Amino acid sequence: VQLQASGGGFVQPGGSLRLSCTASGLSLDYYAIAWFRQAPGKEREGVICHDMSGYPTYEAPSVKGRFTILRDNGQNTIYLQMNNLKPEDTAVYYCATEGVIVNPRCTLAEFSTFGQGTQVTVSS
Numbered sequence: 001v002q003l004q005a006s007g008g009g010f011v012q013p014g015g016s017l018r019l020s021c022t023a024s025g026l027s028l029d030y031y032a033i034a035w036f037r038q039a040p041g042k043e044r045e046g047v048i049c050h051d052m053s054g055y056p057t058y059e060a061p062s063v064k065g066r067f068t069i070l071r072d073n074g075q076n077t078i079y080l081q082m083n084n085l086k087p088e089d090t091a092v093y094y095c096a097t098e099g100v101i102v103n104p105r106c107t108l109a110e111f112s113t114f115g116q117g118t119q120v121t122v123s124s
Helices: none
Strands: 002-006 009-011 017-024 032-038 045-050 056-059 067-072 077-082 091-098 118-122
Touching: 002 091, 017 032, 017 091, 017 118, 032 067, 045 067, 077 091
Parallel strands: 009 118
Antiparallel strands: 002 017, 017 077, 032 045, 032 091, 045 056, 067 077, 091 118
16 A cells, blocks of 8 residues: 655745645545645644545644645545645645544544655745
C-alpha cells in the first residue's frame, strides 16, 4: 500500500493550489481519506477528512470554506483543492487513508497510511 502526494509549491496569498494523492495497492473508493499538514515547529494536524462513503466528517476551522477534497475514482486519486491561501497555510501536506473507521475526526491515531508529504509555501 502506497500513497504518492504531489502538487505542492510556492503561491502568493490569495492564490490557489491543488494537491494530488494517488494510491497503489488499494482502492480509495472503500477507504476513509484525509489530508494532514505540519508547519515548522508544530505538530501534524488534521485538515479535512472524509469517511468511507465520501461524506465529510471533519474540516479544520482555519480552512473551512477554502479547502475541499475531490476524488477521481477512475485514477484512484484524491485531491486537496486549496483556495484563498494564507501565509499560515504554509506547511508540509500529507494525504492519509484508513480502512475500517467510522466518523473519522482527523486525528493521527485514526490513520495508519500516510503519503510522503509535499511542501506548500504561501508568501508574498
